[in-house]
Amino acid sequence: MPQTLSAPSHSEILIRKSRFIGCVQPVADRAAALATVSRLHQEHPGAAHVCWALLAGGDSAAVDDGEPGGTAGRPMLAVLRHHDLDGVMATVVRYFGGVKLGAGGLVRAYTDAVAQALQTATKVPLQRQKQLCCSVPFALEGLVRREIDSAGATLGEVLHGSVVQLHFSLPEPEVAAFVARLSHVGQGRLGWSD
Template sequence: MFTLKTAERFEQEIKKSRFLASAGPVGSEEDARRFITACSSLEAGHNCWAFRIGGIYRFNDDGEPGGTAGRPILQAIDGQDLDRVAVVVSRWFGGVLLGAGGLMRAYGGTAAACLRSAERQPIIAYVSLSVTCRFADEARIRTGLATYPDALVETGGFTAEGVRLQVKLPSNRTDDFIRMVTDISRGQAEVETL
């Protein structure tokens, strides 16, 4: 899955109607609603939108016939494997009726073109782990962590026999990390998912 690095805009004319798409990264439903409000044009006849944040998604046709605007925008988001993204497509009516199919193609196509032109970044899922080890193993484990440039390490505290470290790293590296800790500590360290 990917999200957008920055906000992007794309404009096109379809049968004399002007369509302007604005897409941007959002981290919460509240962020998405703020983005939608900021990108909606008061002069436009319709400001249709959609957003997806994990399992949360919403869309709105803003007066267009049901299912002809918001849902195609959401399909453009989903079709490009994007998450944590909001898109607003504003329409200025040009006098030519597009019909339901034409509206779906216009809204979905404008949103898709905007999203294709936007710079993306991968979404990396992180996991938090607690490592309890002996004092003698701490330095070696920290040295081993140097091979995990995305890892964040905090000292969680001390135990009677050693140290508790809290480590946050990409979830796809968890098995490698546990194997490394087990090898360094000769099976003495305990690793738990938080």
């Protein structure tokens, strides 16, 4: 069963004067991963490379960021796959120490940085989320918001027009029972869409 991480986890290793700062963290999608990489470039302006790998909902990426092809991103991605992770990205920031490591040395360094970060990471079972949209009369908005909150759903965008549209996500196994309960409480005055 695929797992994800509950929180970011970090590592740091020194190999022949080069510093490798690794991080594994949960991410929702490629957009979140790209935002993380952009932030790392800003936080580490003196770094030679910010390499990364992503596994998120069938979307994967392996970026070497100037390192020789296949020596950083793909080995990092292989570590994530080996641990059966999803919704996770790995990043390694490298400060070059002046000594070339060769292709094999780079593969080992990037792999070790990710593997060490995973050693202290807390893995949790991955629960697929279903995105739902509920249209409700204004009079029922408070009731529906309380039901969403008590179910542990994640409320997203709320649009106010002729009715209120509440967008939220809920673990897939809980969707059918939640929709049935909310439809009953709403006495048939709720509308559902994906």
